[in-house]
Amino acid sequence: MILKSLSLVNYKNFESQSFSFNEKINCFVGNNGVGKTNILDAIYHLSFGKSYFNPVALQNIKHDEAFFVVNGDYEKAEKAETIVISLKRGQKKVIKRNGKAYEKFSQHIGFLPLVIISPADRDLIIEGSSTRRKFIDSVISQSDKSYLKNLINYNKVIAQRNALLKYFALNHTFNADTLEVYNEQLSEYGTIIYEKRHLFLEEFIPIFKSRYDAISNSKEQVNLIYQSHLTDDTLLNLLKTNINKDKALQYTSVGIHKDDLIFNIEGHPVKKFGSQGQQKSFLIALKLAQFDFIKAQSGVNPILLLDDIFDKLDEHRVAQIIKLVDDENFGQLFISDTHADRTENAVKQVHQSYEIFKL
Template identity: 45%
Template sequence: MLQLQQISLVQFRNYASQQFAFTEKVVGICGLNGSGKTNLLDAIYYLGFTKSYFTRSDSQNVHHGTEGMRLQGEFLLNDEPQQVVSILRENNRKEFSINGSEYKKFSEHIGRLPCVMIAPDDIALIIGGSEERRKFIDTILSQIDREYLQQLIDYTKILQQRNSLLKQANEQGNINEALLQILNEQLAHNGEWIYKQRSLFLGSFLQLTSEFYTRIAGKDDMVAISYESNLQNGAMLQLLQSSRQKDMVLQRTTIGVHKDDLIVKMGERPFKNEASQGQRKSLLFALKLAEWQTLKTQKGFSPILLLDDVFEKLDEERMHNLLGWVCTDNGGQVFITDTHKERLQGQLGAIGVAYQLIEL
């Protein structure tokens, strides 16, 4: 089992210096907007992923008017203590360590202390562009398979190099054919590997998502999710060669696994055009819970589940179905935020689970 027992935050977001101890598997966090509920969840996420869930730049997480920050978490993983420390120095040098041992590569930490976040802006996963859904898939697979993360990092670097070459060729009026061929071969090699892993993974994952959707919604809405990739139409090296002229004109690589997407339909119509707000939210939670269940199966223990302001997203019946599953049917630690103390107590009390309440 994975459990966070204590966390300290120094100069992180709105926290100048604060420490929290967690005594139950289910932790409710209540307070007004701006009190720091979401920031506390993000600090927990940060210790699992070496970065914020909400911001790309570490400097944006530093408490206003100060320089540098420090996060420390005391975890228990299968009865073994795990102390995680993240420090951002005044010169913006970042350090990340576990049990006193500093990582040379932050990517080595990914998947060690898995967690799943569900936050208000996640609805972009349903109604936003394909980048959101690719990032979602990659986040899961990177926690399961370290090689996948490295292949993804390598693919992204080669893609950037190829795009730079295409822009340079446009400016100079000619292209280095030998270099383009090398980049094509390298990109195809990594791309084929990533495509294969995504295909193998998504077969069972999307089926699990459909099952969760029906459980949360309480009915079958004929929702179907499928994986779409350029590589379903042929080998990537051949596709790169055939798209050469288009790539030259647009000065970027127009085919590859960086264009993959999940296609969601309700019946024969696009889901995001047909679905109600409740159905969209049910699908979001289904995807996230499928992520949670998949990580639990792969890791052999339950990830930490972070639920930010979820009561605003689902009606009472859907909320009861969700909380009943995550809080009573499974052994993982759950953190839930809400602006209304009474509502939080009522929902958790209704499912009969022991919980800790933190008021900010």
């Protein structure tokens, strides 16, 4: 799969800009603030229907403008595909594939496999469990439509159950039968999600460990540990036994929406005991394992975005990543950097065609 060209209108800092891309390596170089990361984010936007860096959709429209349009022309399985994302103030975002709008954005997820490696990934280590759950969900959803559907349904029911608990508290009432309906729905969707997360991590963790060993020269042992309430009991039982707690809190305290992924190095949390270099290696191994998993599931080389990668990593780690691109089985690569010479020297090490865009 290749992104052949990209057009931006009123997207972030760009008024109107178009690019035609090399099928292997594309580098955006220039000073901070010129929009290098915004271009990568536009490419991400085309795959996921949203920004990687700014979840508030309206804030991706250029200041003082009424709309934005991002247009990408792809070649996938020897077929031309055009994706257009547009948003007007006061209206809903629209995603079109070959001129036809999607009824649901979830229908588009996974069509254009993509992995991004960015300094913002550090949130996976330092932020709360929701960030790590989103990572798991993002990887699985790119190759499993039913998983995404179950997740959407689960989140809807959680919102309804929480609203009901608040209603009970405000009105000093309680209806066990109504609550039971939501419990059964949550149990159905949540159990499927738990089982799929569990199976995914059984396959994913060995890939991750292998990637980390390659980056760090096998200097230390790392692990990912899946933490879930459902490890020890069924969700239906958990919801029933925690009802008094939920009534007091006015929200659902147990379920797969509380799952977490523990990041360990030498048996200890990488957040507390990992050096900066180890944390960076951990995150890159995580993202490259994501690349490997998605490729294996979809049979398509995901597009790989490397945002500000050279400023955040030492030369050895950069070299390890660049080596990957020398593999003919690798796909299209997009890089942003502040130093044109450094970028060109790095990409010259591989035997692939490249294009450098100076902004």
